[in-house]
Amino acid sequence: MRKRVLLVGLFFPSQSKIFTTRVMAEKLDLISKCIRTFYDFPTKGIVFKDICPILKDPKALAAVTDLFEEHVRRRYPQVDLIVGIDARGFLFGPLLAQRLGVGFVPVRKKGKFPGPTLSVAYSLEYGTAEAEMQEDAVSAGEKVLIIDDLLATGGTLYAACELIKQQKAEVLGCLVVIELKSLNGSEKLPSTPVFSLIQY
Ligand SMILES: O=P(O)(O)OC[C@H]1O[C@H](OP(=O)(O)OP(=O)(O)O)[C@H](O)[C@@H]1O
Ligand SMILES: Nc1ncnc2[nH]cnc12
Numbered sequence: 235m236r237k238r239v240l241l242v243g244l245f246f247p248s249q250s251k252i253f254t255t256r257v258m259a260e261k262l263d264l265i266s267k268c269i270r271t272f273y274d275f276p277t278k279g280i281v282f283k284d285i286c287p288i289l290k291d292p293k294a295l296a297a298v299t300d301l302f303e304e305h306v307r308r309r310y311p312q313v314d315l316i317v318g319i320d321a322r323g324f325l326f327g328p329l330l331a332q333r334l335g336v337g338f339v340p341v342r343k344k345g346k347f348p349g350p351t352l353s354v355a356y357s358l359e360y361g362t363a364e365a366e367m368q369e370d371a372v373s374a375g376e377k378v379l380i381i382d383d384l385l386a387t388g389g390t391l392y393a394a395c396e397l398i399k400q401q402k403a404e405v406l407g408c409l410v411v412i413e414l415k416s417l418n419g420s421e422k423l424p425s426t427p428v429f430s431l432i433q434y
Contacts, residue, residue, distance in 0.1 A: 261297035268294045277360050285383050303333045310406050314376040322383035339371045341394050356393035359386040365393040374402035384412040388419030
């Protein structure tokens with residue numbers, strides 16, 4: 235009898251699993267409906283994904299935080315810090331860090347931080363820039379997750395990973411709301427898992 239119950243459990247997922255999957259799908263649907271596309275912004279040929287409507291919809295913004303939180307609690311319970319990237323990573327990072335009860339550290343574009351900084355130059359889908367972090371922001375050995383709104387060519391996340399490594403901390407992975415798969419950004423981060431909510 236017990237054997238039969240176990241077999242049934244193997245072939246038919248439990249009601250709670252079905253419910254969780256449905257809730258997750260509803261959240262992803264809500265988020266994806268809030269992403270707008272603009273052509274030729276900021277330069278000709280770029281298909282720009284605009285996340286601003288997510289911020290205007292409290293349910294969609296909570297859905298982003300819920301899904302990231304769920305993933306991090308399951309996969310990275312050891313995380314010490316969330317590192318967010320200027321500027322759109324700042325919109326999601328502190329919310330997630332608060333939920334997890336860990337600190338948030340910003341990576342900014344060059345020239346914004348007082349005091350000693352580390353910097354890494356990089357290129358992104360539509361230009362070049364330099365990423366900076368305060369020298370004392372992350373300690374050696376800390377376990378870090380990096381968050382941003384979007385992964386395109388991967389130049390930005392790569393630069394952020396380099397900054398963390400310069401401080402002898404460990405990058406556990408990266409979290410993004412949107413991944414533009416056709417640009418192969420994750421290939422620039424071969425040893426860093428990237429978790430994305432929505433893929434194009
Ligand atoms: O994968 P990549 O090709 O590097 O591109 C992704 C980056 O581009 C955008 O930032 P942007 O520099 O435009 O800054 P913003 O957030 O201040 O608009 C986006 O928010 C990512 O950080
Ligand atoms: N296509 C894109 N849409 C929005 N943000 C971006 N950052 C880099 N590429 C982008």
